[in-house]
Amino acid sequence: MSDTSSAGTNFPRRDARDKLRGRTRYTVDQGRPGMLHAVLLRAEVPSARLLSVDTAIARKMPGVRAIATAADAPGRHGIGIADHPLFATGCIRYDSEPIAAVAADTLAQAEAAAAAIIIELEPLPAVISMEDALAAGAPLVHPQWRDYEVLLEGAARGGNVAWEATVVRGDTAAAFARPDVRIIESAFQVGRQNHLSFEPRAVVASYEDGRFHIETSTQVPWTVRNVTARILDIPASQVRVTVPAVGGGFGLKFDCALEPFAAILAREAGRPVRLVNSRQEEMLTCLCRENAEIQIRSAVTEDGEIVGREAVVLMDCGAYGGEQIFLTTMTAHTLGGNYRLGSVKIASRAIYTNTAPNGAFRACNGVYNTFALERHTDEICDAIGMDPLEFRRRNVLGDGDLGATGQVFEGNVLGPMLDRMAGLREAKPSKKPLAGDRLYGRATTVGTWFVFVGPSAATVNLNADGSATLVTSGVEIGSGSMMQSLPQIVASTLGLRPEDVIVRTADTDGSGFDLGVGGGRTTVSLGAASQAASAEVRRKLLGIASEMLQTAPERLVLENGRIEIIGIKGSGTTIAKVAERAQQVVGPLSGSGSFTGPGVAAMAGCARGHFIEAIDIPVFAVHECEVAVDPETGHVEVLGYTVVQDVGRAINPRAIHGQIQGGVVQGLGYALHEEVTIDANGRIRQASLETYRVPLAQDVVPVEISLYEGAPSIGPLGTKGAGEVPILNVAATIACAVSNATRRQVQQLPLTPPRVLELILGRGAALSFPHIANAWRDNVLTPIS
Amino acid sequence: MSLHLNVNGEARISSCDPLTPLVDVLRDEFFLTGAKVVCREGFCGACTVLVDGHPIMSCLLPAGMAAGCEILTVESLASGGNLSPLQQAFEDYDAVQCGMCFPGMLMTLTSFLKQEPNPTRDDIKTALVGNICRCTGYERIVDAALSLIPTA
């Protein structure tokens, strides 16, 4: 029996005080004696043959200690395909691609030397948009794509199509041919979103005793370790990664970034090397949420039954595949999610362009796929004349229903969440009067995301003073899961106060493998591993206590730092005393635990080119908002916002509320303000915060939040990840509300005032994609039987 | 030539070029790394410090122009082991996430609440126009600041 009193409480975070006093040392605040400063020489063209890189003059400049180029980094890395060298090798594939790295005594010296490197280029034609990339006879971003090492077999690739994932379930042709259906077709387009984590990507690397020590601002210490080794062609055991407090991640730091550059320079110079991206570099090379184009059509009966659905999603991966290769998988579970489908065909393609690579960003393509799906759903409702709430109530996935890939969903969750939202709506007056003379709109949307489970390891040491030390490769990126949920999970298993659980931050030399902090997995995967490690300690602890108290372990309870005989307060002793006793008789108490995803099954043969065919832990969300739209300027004001979120179980409700408020506001930025556009030379135009506009305090509203508990979850104590999903359906909800307010079809994001005014005035043509074929089958390379 | 600066009540001397942004002197020479460099353009507010009592963006102030002024950074707010009332409110409201914006938020709001002891929620939000937070969605920061306002 375990006391879980510390779960379900608003345990504060122990890093708050130092953060508030300006004492926390993030990677950007780190220094070392003799530390050098590094910069990257970056390309200023989107596509060129790189004929020569001459560093002779630069090497002789004052203060220069090391210069690295492609010759120092032989390996290529990637997800699914190893297509990405560290430095531009042989050719330049995007504006701002690194060509060389320089370390010098001062940053100014490094900058001067980088400017003195002579490069010789021969311009090559570039493909800037996905339309360019898919045009007949388009130049290939990777002419040698066939030669790359394939890390996951089974996907179709070809030319500028970096990766293709498909889903085929049932006979859509028959569904679309039925006489009793309406066919509704929609098209959508979204731009990129920059994470704008306040701490840029930053690293301090050193090389000692034949090993690298990389101190870095990352979400994935083990990826940094393994990718650095791969790029440098050295054993991974030669790389140690440690992670101080991380000043914001949001997915940006879910990949190896600057670390190998600093490592190579540190080895050459024999001195620690600091490399930090400037904000401008962050703006131009951020691994953004990708721009995408979506075509979707559905065959729907008069009663609102979706008998067939076909969709094509093009995701711009930029010059290298990166995370988008994996994310082609997630289209099936997002655009193909939420609703029961009689039959379905989905093609999800990552497309190479001569632009900066994209990456992972909180809920990734789920955000725009949910936008597309929910707007399409509202267009269906318009076409068949059904109330959008009624349509959703009838069609959302429930217990025993099949997802797109044929996985069987467990439990009725979305339906009751819609009912919860209806209750919240009815309990308060509409905010319509606040709209005044402006156009008013309201919308409710549903969304499905998942917990990116995967492997985690944990060790728990129970100290003789009654404290416990939790050792994992987790890092604190700001969400609080390392500061709040993990100590709460360990404490609840061991009967300790969470403040008595010390959480060691990541050190790949000290802790086992972990997939990284992201995908809502910290509380679930690291939490489950930590719980398993704690359970082992608990067993040992109870064994010793049983002898000391002359009572069977089943009759003992752990609570408040004590072990008591059930029902008899004060009968036992302190956990510290038992731990001390254990140390004397059997040695210090420790336990280890590990976890990985259980691997829920999909229907055989439905999914091709997928990294995961079914989602182990689905997470659901229902959002609702009210907006006012200024018909003269196109400004959208959010009047009210409500979230019902499936959290499994809320072990720290206050912390989850903080994640929801923050996630919704990032979503408002994506929906309304944050725009990335690319000029004809493949350069991102929004190079600073002057033009990349994130929400400010006046642009946001307090989100009304209801945590939906009780949905099935394999997470520890029944938890699900709560930090990633709040952003999922914000753009969808805002877009549907703006559509309702303006009576126009919203097809694009973000809904900046100029775009909304164009929409209201009917300026600009409807979207059409010449590079997406009308017949679904003509869009895929995968052989479909 | 050296610059004489008064930082958190201490006389400090810097040998930097006088056009060096004050934030770089504070961080690199005096190891006061509380103020953060995020945008270097005066939009994010993470480098906000008080100069003669006014919040300013220390990324845009040449150190040479700060000579003779009284400079206060986030490191000056707590005294002994005690957080300032505003810092304490932020902790009590579980407002902190990644923490990078808080040094600037604290300096802006500390100065604002001194000048405007009875602000409304909207007033506080207006005062924060130059302080971006990417994590929290702001409302809890505003709640914490409002908690310090004595209700009439």
Next chain:
Amino acid sequence: MDMKNRESLYVAASLADAVDALADRGAAGAPLAGATWIMRAGLRQEKRDLAYVALTKIDELGQVAILDHQIRIGACVTHAQLAILLSGLPECRALAEAAGRSANPAIRQMATIGGNLCTVNFAAADLVPALICLDTRVELLTRKGTEEVSIEKFLALRAHLDPDCLVRSVVIPRKACRSAHIRLPLRKAGDYPVAIVSVAAELGSGNMVESARVAVGSVEPTARRWEELESALVGRRLDPGYAAELAERHTESFQGRDGIEASGWYRIKVLPSLVRRAFQTIERQV
């Protein structure tokens, strides 16, 4: 050249000192006030290798004199100071509003009126259209002495001023007018407005518009008066809705500036709405 001329930053102690220092440096020198624009030069890919002469320690440049017939504002008065000092003057509402809402509070503590006027490439400067609508004159100082020019003339000249020429003050005539400044940022605040309309009007009995100056900022590279609209307004009763209709009819002379944040089309399209809002604000003041 003596030692101080080689420094990147010289803090001038007096006006005469500043003018001398600028004259000594010639084309290699430049005045520096709030520093908020110049310190960002590198991010605009502009060189910043000039020898700067800081003006902010010169007492006179920080003074505001509110006299019966005019208001004289020293070039280094900050936006924050202006917003406070002008808040009680009905005819200066436009300028107080421009100063009090531009950029963000910390920038308003630093940025000066002189800097705002002299920044040639800053199309979205808030103070400039407000100063235009208030019929401001700009006092220039060189070694030869002072000279006063209209703000329109100053804007035409400002890219070509002699190296030793400083803006000393701006002078606003006091009139029995009402004024308003309507800015349109893309968020609620905190960004540069994509369009600005500043209006000053003298009203006679029955709210008859006796004179009107309308200035438009951010739409074109440099703020300017909207004279067609001004003439159309004079002699009519103050009617915000009708003013917007007149504005709608007279937008063809604008060449909207295409920017990353908004196209020229949008900047022009919103002008009638901003004109209506400006006159509604004035109507509320009556």
